[in-house]
Amino acid sequence: MWKLGRLLSVFRKELRLAWAVLRDPRAPKAAKLATVLAALYVVSPVDFVSDFIPVLGWLDDGVIAYLLLQLAFKFLPPELLATLRARVGQRSPGKATP
Template sequence: MIEAAWDDIGMSRALERAKQWARAVKRDVAALWIAGRDPRTPLAAKIAALAVVAYALSPVDLIPDFIPVLGYLDDLVIVPLGIMLAVRLIPDELLAEFRARAAAAPRRPASVAGLAAVIVIWTGALGLLAVWLL
């Protein structure tokens, strides 16, 4: 009985940490979207930020989620690593401002460019596969 209560407490803490992490990722993606359009952001940070945002906000994944294990790796590994890289390239004062603006924004942005990039990559891969098979 006591062990079950401890397990419930541990699970609820883990769930709460996961929710906080997910909110932070969403906020940082929105902050990077703002950073990519701000003239004060260094060029390397802009490029990294816009690439991460385009991919993170694309409605289509590079690796579809229906592929076991690999389908979720991009959501769990690629996007957070890209966010960490882009965040490191942005000066702290600007990042704090962008995060505050992102937290206050009523909705998150969408990425048509990310969708287009994923479609181009998949089309190219399918074309190469067709050439290889023929």
């Protein structure tokens, strides 16, 4: 059970990192585009595997979104990625950022 909790914690950090990419003016447009495409794929009714298939449909959304986010992070300069990861890592989940 603790593995699921750890997975959810990592997932939350990745989502906060994606949000930071969208908000940072130094992030390249390609990184922002890949992040937006990941979000659009999750909410889109068009999928590789239909969401009516209970587990496979959700896994499909998660894997494609995860791969698009990893692509977005590869577009970032290494120092910007490190800065954003540090900012996201030190923030607690319940607190708003200034």
